[in-house]
Amino acid sequence: MRTVFVGAGQVSVETAKALSEKGHEVVIIENNKDKIDELSEEMDCSFLLGDGSHPQILCEVSPNQTDFLFCLTNSDQANVIASLIGHSLGFKRIVTSITDPQFESICHELGLMDTIIPSRTVTRYLVDMVSGSENIDPSSVIKDEARLFMLVVAEEEAVTAIELDLPEAARAICYYREGEFSLVDDTEPFVVGDEVVILTDSKHLAELKKRWPSTVVAQDSDEPKE
Template sequence: MRTVFIGAGQVSIETAKALVEKSHEVIIVENDKTKIDELSDDMDCSFLLGDGSRPDILREVNPEHTDILFCLTDSDQSNVIASLVGRSLGFKRIVTSIRDKQFAGICHELGLTDTIIPSRTISRYLVDMVGGSKNVELSTVLKDEARFFMFIAEEEDAVVVNELKLPVDARVVCYYREGKFAHANEDTALRVGDEIVILTHSKSLNELEKRWQPKLQKENPSE
């Protein structure tokens, strides 16, 4: 698998190192030459000096041959812009990191479905720890070919779960309505705006992604 990271922050570095150890191809785009010089001695991956939100820079990493673009700089605005530029250039999948929660709604409106909020993930973990519960690492649950897929329900998805016509190896396991968690079964009535979580076999991810790909994505005017 080929991955590109925009921003050489700690998350990018640790993730990149883990991917390299698993023999994945990794490229890190960073606009600080000093940082690249420091990291290049310890990391067996490629580096590209430049602003990762610029189209000319992202074209250099061959979007059509990249599996995932991670936008992980310290700037929410830069990450959003880089994600939109990456989408226009044809990257297959884009992950956008944001720190300010008010950007979450904007990312949704822009069709940036793979948005992560690190502070929210950490805070939930700590709250559970204080509550005395034993947290289960996701990696210990998703073994073999099991995968999670999430999408936000549009008008055509506001149906009973068993009417979604999912692949045979996919099941809706839960959903979030106005930020509140709830279990789901075949008779659960979904509403517009619900965040739906599906447990599926990895072979069905492509079908699910094609069905619920960002509807706001437009054709590249240059094509």
């Protein structure tokens, strides 16, 4: 796998080190030369000096040959811009980090479905810890040919789960409406903007992706990501 990071913050550096140790090709784009000089002495990866939200810089890291583009600077705006430019340049998968939840819905409207809010992830983990809940890695339950697929409901799809006309081995199991989790009720229609999670056999992924191109897919960690 080939991964490009925009920004050399702590998350980027630690993730890049872990990927490099596993034999993955890693490139870090950073606009601070002193930081690059410092990191290049301790990391076995490539560096590119420049602004990762600039088209010319992103073109230099060969978008068509890159499996992941992680936009992890300390600026939400820079991450969103870099992600949008990366999308237009043909990066296969783009992950956008934001700190302000107000950007989340905007990112989804722009087709940036792999949007993460680090503080939210940490908060959930700590709350679960205090509550005594076990944190289950999705890869431990999504096995064999099972896959999770998430779609965002468009205006013409504001129908019930049954009327979505999903493949035989696919079921809508839950959805998020304005960030709130709910289980699917087959008699209740979805509304525009709902994020619907579908459990499906992997054989239906191509069909689902054709209907909903901008998606998030979870699968067994032993296989390469879609």
